[in-house]
Amino acid sequence: MSLPRLPRLGHSLRELLHARRLGALGTVDAHGGVFVSMVPYAIDTASGRLVLHVSGLAAHTHHMQANPQVSLLVTGADAPGAPVHDLPRATLQALADAPAPGSAAWASARAAYLGRFADVAPMTELPDFRFVTLQVTGARQIAGFGSARSVTADEMAQVLGA
Numbered sequence: 001m002s003l004p005r006l007p008r009l010g011h012s013l014r015e016l017l018h019a020r021r022l023g024a025l026g027t028v029d030a031h032g033g034v035f036v037s038m039v040p041y042a043i044d045t046a047s048g049r050l051v052l053h054v055s056g057l058a059a060h061t062h063h064m065q066a067n068p069q070v071s072l073l074v075t076g077a078d079a080p081g082a083p084v085h086d087l088p089r090a091t092l093q094a095l096a097d098a099p100a101p102g103s104a105a106w107a108s109a110r111a112a113y114l115g116r117f118a119d120v121a122p123m124t125e126l127p128d129f130r131f132v133t134l135q136v137t138g139a140r141q142i143a144g145f146g147s148a149r150s151v152t153a154d155e156m157a158q159v160l161g162a
Contacts, residue, residue, distance in 0.1 A: 012143050013151065014159045015145060016088050017074060021116065026071035027063035028071065032111035035059055036055070041072070041134075044112035048160040050094070050134040051109045053120065054111055064096040064132060070135065083145070090141045092156070101130070109133050134159065 025039045046129065050072065054061045064070060075089040099105035104151045108150040109131040114121055123129055139151040151159075 006155070009141060009143050009147070009149060010151075010155055010159055012088065013047045013139070013141050016076060016090060017159065020074050020076070022074075023075040025060055026073070027057070027060045027071065028067045029063050029065060032045060035063060037074075040096055041074075042116040043160055044108055044133065045161055046112070047105065047106050047133065048136075049109075049138065050092070050135065050160070051113045052096075052132040053113050053117075053124065053129055054132055055129055057108040061130075063131075065098075070094050070096050070134065071113040085145045088141075088143050090139050090151075092134070092136050092139045094136045096132050096134055098130050098132050105133065106131055 019097050021040055022038055023041050025035050027035050027037075029035050037058070039052050039054070039060070044051050054064075070093075072092045073093060074090050074092070078084065078087065096144075099109055110124060112125065113131065124131075136156040137153050139156055142148045142150070
């Protein structure tokens with residue numbers, strides 16, 4: 001597989017997003033309050049989107065239905081004794097969408113999610129759960145202390161694509 005043409009920090013961002021499996025999802029509730037929850041995510045390289053699998057009972061699911069603007073923070077692994085300010089991290093801004101069950105977008109999201117989390121296959125059959133895709137509209141990348149930049153939606157599409 002050939003990697004897309006990206007700047008050096010773009011490859012670092014791609015490595016971070018592919019290496020990690022969890023992110024802190026920020027949503028906005030009906031009263032304008034910010035809500036953060038931990039979510040596992042997959043990358044659908046076919047669509048260039050991130051994929052979540054969420055319960056209809058979860059607060060963040062209701063928030064995304066009412067306001068699709070979300071943020072996802074992904075950080076590198078913390079190591080004892082290592083400077084925390086050097087941790088690579090990225091805050092992604094995105095629009096959430098729930099593809100219709102059985103649609104091509106749903107099938108693509110499901111395949112990507114199960115490719116990363118095969119053990120949750122039975123959960124994908126539960127009627128309360130759904131896939132949500134995140135179309136990244138931009139990001140802020142911190143590649144380490146003193147190395148920060150904004151990332152455009154176009155570059156994010158390359159980072160997340162095949």
